[in-house]
Amino acid sequence: MKKNGNTKIYLLVLLPFLVVVFLYEILPLMMMIISSFRSETDSSVLFTLENYIAAFTKLSYQRAILNSLKITLISTLIGIAIGFLGAQSAHSSQGRLKNLFLTILNMTSNFAGVPLAFAYMIILGNSGVLLLLAETLGLDFLANFDLYTGSGLILMYVYFQIPLSTLLLIPAFSGVREEWKEANTLLGGRGYHFWFKVGIPVLLPSILGTMSVLFANALAAYATAYALLMNNYSLLPVNITGMFTGDMTTRPHLGAALSVVMMLLMLAAIVINNYIIRQTTKWKGR
Amino acid sequence: MKKSRFAPIYIIAVIIYLLIPLVATAIYSMFRKWTGILPEGFTLDHYISLLSNKAFLLTLGRTVIVCIVPIALTVVITLLALFAVTIYFPKLEKYVQFLCMIPYTIQGVILSVSILGLYAGIGGFFGLRLVMLIGAYCIIILPYIYQGIRNSMHAVNMPMLIEAAEMLGASKIGAFFKVIVPNIISGITVSSLLAVGIIFGDYVLIRNITGSSFQNVQIYLFLAMKRSSTEASAVFVIIMLVTFLITALVLYLQSRDKRLRMESKGR
16 A cells, blocks of 8 residues: 555656646637637527537638638648659659758758748749749749739648658658569569559558648648738638637637637548548558 | 659759749848849848847847747656656556647647637736747647657666666656656757747747737748838748758757667667
């Protein structure tokens, strides 16, 4: 019994951690979930679904959810495709070029948010330097590019997805063994046979895991979009923030409901990803 | 060999794509105007006026302070928690891990508005904007600090080291701080630097929680963008230089660690 009493004292060592996590993670989240069921207009109502109904039926919130999903999904898909080829290229090369590539990927992996939006305004904004260059060279498709739209946002989101997806995928390629490629060649297969029949299926868990990181990353991105478009483009994080800190009246309960929707989207990405990984890696257990 | 020709070309293309916005903005910051194909009038005036601007220097100082406090706090509480969990309560480890991973999924926007919603109305210590900000930073860097410390604790085989130190007459907690912490100090440094990178790049938490009353460099850049693009481009270059410096330090420490580990294994 003495030992048992002794160990209990060490719970005190755990206490500071629990206090900080409780005060700034658990309690705020719980209160937000509770707050999302409170009425925005009548403070005597303790439980209502009106905020959630508004989130899914009112056109402006629907648009925010759909815009967020669209930009997140497109930037994730393009990001994973470019990152996959990048990781494969990095895997199959070595020496100085590979080191340079890795260094630049690491350096640019922190390049997002306000600085990224600013850099894109300099090169592609109104009278951006690349636009001027394209105008002089007569490249109309580039000269007429409008950064301050959804496609401008996608371009910037893809930019910050590339270093992340490449860096996350590179370690996975060491699991693709040279013998498999040789076996494929011996059996008369070509490069694309190998990648579509063997390489990508083997890498699928890593690809999906990376995709869910990219998805979360893009869905939660706020600074990049806000610095470029302020409140002129409807996105979930931008709308949520506006409801808590807006210049007009704040709508914290509705904002809380939208936050819960956003959390559920994140959670859905993780759950779907885990499910597919479990389905596709069953063969490994056999 | 078709593939070996493809790889270098692709790598170079991605490198160019990634560098264009950085290099173009850096060049932009060093010239008077860039309205034709080539920039005109080389000058460092933008930097001189920025670095002699008291408001900007104060902002830099505030950014440093707001980095140090939450990181120190999070490192200490995570170290203590992992010590208690690894040695005394192994069953609790998965709960601690779960708590440390939640911030990954909620991220900045939701965390900031939920903290704001809870504490903004109340007075006293918890209602102070700076306290709310530091609490939010502790949570947002928690996954990185936790993983860094846990991985290095696994790498040094902590239970065995503590047992050895106990046999030599040390107490568990004494062994932890005198043997384990010095051994994992480079892991702590690396994860702290990653956390510095996160806080240094933060815009959403500080914007939502402290508003314009407490600016960091990101807010400064945001406001400078509206004023003048040349001033903003100099702020941009300084932010990127600091970010690159942090990343370079992380990469250097990680590669040194790997080399040391390989060498000690080779012996």
